[in-house]
Amino acid sequence: AQSVTQLDSHVSVSEGTPVLLRCNYSSSYSPSLFWYVQHPNKGLQLLLKYTSAATLVKGINGFEAEFKKSETSFHLTKPSAHMSDAAEHFCGVIDHAGNNRKLIWGLGTSLAVNP
Amino acid sequence: GAVVSQHPSRVICKSGTSVKIECRSLDFQATTMFWYRQFPKQSLMLMATSNEGSKATYEQGVEKDKFLINHASLTLSTLTVTSAHPEDSSFYICSARDPGTGPYQETQYFGPGTRLLVL
Numbered sequence: 035a036q037s038v039t040q041l042d043s044h045v046s047v048s049e050g051t052p053v054l055l056r057c058n059y060s061s062s063y064s065p066s067l068f069w070y071v072q073h074p075n076k077g078l079q080l081l082l083k084y085t086s087a088a089t090l091v092k093g094i095n096g097f098e099a100e101f102k103k104s105e106t107s108f109h110l111t112k113p114s115a116h117m118s119d120a121a122e123h124f125c126g127v128i129d130h131a132g133n134n135r136k137l138i139w140g141l142g143t144s145l146a147v148n149p
Numbered sequence: 150g151a152v153v154s155q156h157p158s159r160v161i162c163k164s165g166t167s168v169k170i171e172c173r174s175l176d177f178q179a180t181t182m183f184w185y186r187q188f189p190k191q192s193l194m195l196m197a198t199s200n201e202g203s204k205a206t207y208e209q210g211v212e213k214d215k216f217l218i219n220h221a222s223l224t225l226s227t228l229t230v231t232s233a234h235p236e237d238s239s240f241y242i243c244s245a246r247d248p249g250t251g252p253y254q255e256t257q258y259f260g261p262g263t264r265l266l267v268l
């Protein structure tokens with residue numbers, strides 16, 4: 035069965051410092067992995083995705099994530115946090131089993147950016 | 150990325166009335182759309198998968214007669230909350246599946262959400 039674990043429910047950083055949001059997954063198949071960001075009372079915006087191509091994925095707003103199969107991880111990073119990065123971040127894995135492919139979600143990590 | 154719209158963004162209704170929420174994929178065709186519910190400070194809970202031209206697939210514990218889903222075209226899915234009660238108050242979000250060029254290329258794009266308040 036697919037599952038996603040976001041290891042930190044809350045991360046706080048100072049503006050201009052690096053960001054690391056951790057995500058581990060379990061999957062019986064070759065996974066597709068995603069990071070989305072959600073600002074308050076908004077929908078989810080795709081930051082980046084891994085879909086069996088390059089293991090280092092570059093996304094929008096300066097975010098990156100590296101797919102590490104041996105560690106079953108897909109951690110999200112950014113070299114320098116900006117105030118606008120403060121939001122809820124969700125990691126997800128696509129369950130490719132069957133025809134009804136669902137996105138399995140982590141519980142989310144709330145990122146706070148301090149001035 | 151692809152754009153998904155959702156309407157209305159906010160709705161307040163009286164207990165016992167029905168509310169319809171629309172989800173549209175604006176620049177791609179979506180044979181599959183998803184409806185989620187999100188409680189404050191929580192992750193998304195998948196309610197159902199909406200398939201164009203066929204019946205929706207509901208997750209365990211979601212009442213299909215309560216949450217009616219219609220996916221009549223490749224760009225529109227609707228969720229109707231029937232006989233709404235205060236406990237149905239929540240943030241409802243839809244997404245549309247863009248299949249990309251293959252099974253590992255698919256991506257879900259999300260609408261902006263609908264805040265439902267039932268008085």
